[in-house]
Amino acid sequence: MEKHIFALQLSHLLGETFTREWIYEQIETPKQASLGDLAFPCFQLAKTFRKSPSDIAAELAPKIKHDVFSDAKSNGGYLNVFLNQSFVTDHTLKQVLTDPSLYGHHDFGDGKTIVLDMSAPNIAKPFSMGHLRSTVIGNAIANLAKKCGYETIKINYIGDYGTQFGKLLAAYNKWGDEQKIKANPLKQLTKIYVKFHEAASENPSLVEEGRDWFKKLEQQDPEALQLWKWFKEVSLEEFNKIYELLGISFDLTRGEAYYNNKMEPTFDLLKEKGLLEESEGAQVVRLDQENLPPCLIRKSNGTTIYATRDLTAAIDRFQSYQFDEALYVVGHEQTLHFQQVKRVLEKMGFSWAKNVKHIPFGMMLKDGKKMSTRQGKTILLEEVLKEAVQKASINIEEKSPSLKDKSEVAKQVGVGAVIFHDLKHDRRNDVEFSLDDMLTFEGNTAPYLQYAYVRASSLLTKGNFDHEVTSTELGDSLTWPLVKLIREYPYVVKESYANYDPSKIAKYLLDLAKAFNKYYAESKILESDNLNAKLTLVYAFTIVLKDGLALLGIETPEKM
Ligand code: ARG
Numbered sequence: 001m002e003k004h005i006f007a008l009q010l011s012h013l014l015g016e017t018f019t020r021e022w023i024y025e026q027i028e029t030p031k032q033a034s035l036g037d038l039a040f041p042c043f044q045l046a047k048t049f050r051k052s053p054s055d056i057a058a059e060l061a062p063k064i065k066h067d068v069f070s071d072a073k074s075n076g077g078y079l080n081v082f083l084n085q086s087f088v089t090d091h092t093l094k095q096v097l098t099d100p101s102l103y104g105h106h107d108f109g110d111g112k113t114i115v116l117d118m119s120a121p122n123i124a125k126p127f128s129m130g131h132l133r134s135t136v137i138g139n140a141i142a143n144l145a146k147k148c149g150y151e152t153i154k155i156n157y158i159g160d161y162g163t164q165f166g167k168l169l170a171a172y173n174k175w176g177d178e179q180k181i182k183a184n185p186l187k188q189l190t191k192i193y194v195k196f197h198e199a200a201s202e203n204p205s206l207v208e209e210g211r212d213w214f215k216k217l218e219q220q221d222p223e224a225l226q227l228w229k230w231f232k233e234v235s236l237e238e239f240n241k242i243y244e245l246l247g248i249s250f251d252l253t254r255g256e257a258y259y260n261n262k263m264e265p266t267f268d269l270l271k272e273k274g275l276l277e278e279s280e281g282a283q284v285v286r287l288d289q290e291n292l293p294p295c296l297i298r299k300s301n302g303t304t305i306y307a308t309r310d311l312t313a314a315i316d317r318f319q320s321y322q323f324d325e326a327l328y329v330v331g332h333e334q335t336l337h338f339q340q341v342k343r344v345l346e347k348m349g350f351s352w353a354k355n356v357k358h359i360p361f362g363m364m365l366k367d368g369k370k371m372s373t374r375q376g377k378t379i380l381l382e383e384v385l386k387e388a389v390q391k392a393s394i395n396i397e398e399k400s401p402s403l404k405d406k407s408e409v410a411k412q413v414g415v416g417a418v419i420f421h422d423l424k425h426d427r428r429n430d431v432e433f434s435l436d437d438m439l440t441f442e443g444n445t446a447p448y449l450q451y452a453y454v455r456a457s458s459l460l461t462k463g464n465f466d467h468e469v470t471s472t473e474l475g476d477s478l479t480w481p482l483v484k485l486i487r488e489y490p491y492v493v494k495e496s497y498a499n500y501d502p503s504k505i506a507k508y509l510l511d512l513a514k515a516f517n518k519y520y521a522e523s524k525i526l527e528s529d530n531l532n533a534k535l536t537l538v539y540a541f542t543i544v545l546k547d548g549l550a551l552l553g554i555e556t557p558e559k560m
Pocket of ligand 1: 117120121122157158159310328330
């Protein structure tokens with residue numbers, strides 16, 4: 001708010017040479033808080049007006065006047081303004097209190113629909129770290145979108161089709177053991193899949209067998225179909241355990257196979273638009289103009305592929321939801337695929353194709369290398385989650401053995417730690433997998449945040465916080481850094497959504513909790529005169545912290 005007011009005043013003072021938007025963009029936060037709360041650099045103005053930047057800042061300073069500012073000063077070519085602390089504090093706290101659940105909310109989404117393609121694990125394979133990333137990042141982006149006024153539709157596009165199932169069926173046909181698979185489906189299926197790859201490297205005829213089985217599946221051969229359905233069922237059961245632990249659900253679980261008998265219209269349209277070309281017996285859409293390799297649509301043996309299903313699914317999603325944006329939260333190794341899909345949709349004449357966006361994220365690496373199922377290099381996520389919960393449980397037993405709902409709290413803490421560990425990194429970066437890091441509860445972690453929340457809540461109870469009393473006279477400036485952060489929350493939400501980047505919220509929450517802990521350590525809150533006003537600030541802190549954690553998909557226990 002104050003940044004807008006500052007920009008508005010400057011634009012009135014500067015006339016038409018500089019637009020308000022440009023001025024707004026220039027405004028910075030001074031490196032040191034003692035220099036002011038906002039700073040406007042006058043170097044560009046100096047060139048235009050042929051005066052020194054300091055002179056310009058000095059001329060402007062006395063003309064900046066508004067209740068929200070207490071002072072304006074020229075300093076080193078910058079015009080620095082100071083916020084009126086009691087005015088801003090009062091305004092901020094009242095905003096939070098008016099409707100706590102709406103604080104940080106925006107309306108710009110205007111009820112438009114965002115479709116998110118997320119999670120999308122592959123059946124008959126373990127749920128990988130990459131799928132965890134897609135699940136938690138997608139979930140956080142969906143929560144942010146809702147907070148900005150959008151409707152969201154979360155779709156789990158299960159990987160339940162493709163040539164790899166031919167290989168799996170061939171493998172099952174050779175070494176499958178029904179009982180073993182029933183006892184531990186994903187492990188056993190992965191095992192025979194890996195075995196198949198090893199054997200195929202010595203014996204190429206196996207590759208052929210795999211292809212034949214896939215062909216059978218495509219032709220709806222009853223045996224192939226029945227096995228495939230069974231693999232799918234047992235896989236989904238396993239995945240659901242993970243979603244349950246994570247506390248994440250979907251509006252629609254629909255796999256690739258759903259589109260199998262819906263692809264003819266896609267072919268027809270591609271043909272009608274003259275986009276399909278033969279290439280070595282296969283059918284492709286050339287993307288030379290776009291500087292991309294051709295997008296393969298149908299293989300020489302007639303089978304369809306990943307891209308064909310994605311094209312069909314996108315068209316189907318637009319028909320069903322008329323989305324404003326379709327986000328695909330998928331690892332950056334699929335960037336080319338999504339560029340091709342988007343370009344082909346554009347060439348097909350769909351104006352909405354411009355709103356199809358790939359939201360890439362980095363890989364989880366093990367010793368600097370990609371983890372691959374084929375080489376059996378994945379880490380079982382369910383085990384990681386359970387280990388985290390177990391560790392939380394031991395901590396609770398040690399520190400608060402008489403806590404109520406111990407197992408529920410352990411779950412919130414353990415799972416929270418794993419989710420936060422992922423979301424605090426900029427999503428685009430690769431992350432080296434470290435179980436130790438994931439299971440740390442100290443430092444920049446969810447348990448640290450949850451603990452700050454619990455500490456603040458207990459202050460409210462001990463100090464008999466009264467919601468009805470509305471004095472916001474805090475009477476000391478130790479509170480200022482915390483107030484300023486609480487005030488920033490709505491902007492952080494907006495920025496975080498604009499960049500589809502939950503790490504902005506994660507980092508903000510760490511700053512927020514640190515500011516609170518510092519305040520808590522420095523001032524004897526419960527002994528202060530204007531206790532209820534101070535507790536109002538503490539209360540506002542709990543609201544924002546809990547809301548921010550919820551955006552990330554992390555729960556907040558009341559006690560721990
Ligand atoms: N199942 C795929 C994989 O694990 C990811 C699917 C992503 N979504 C999509 N619409 N292509 O690689």
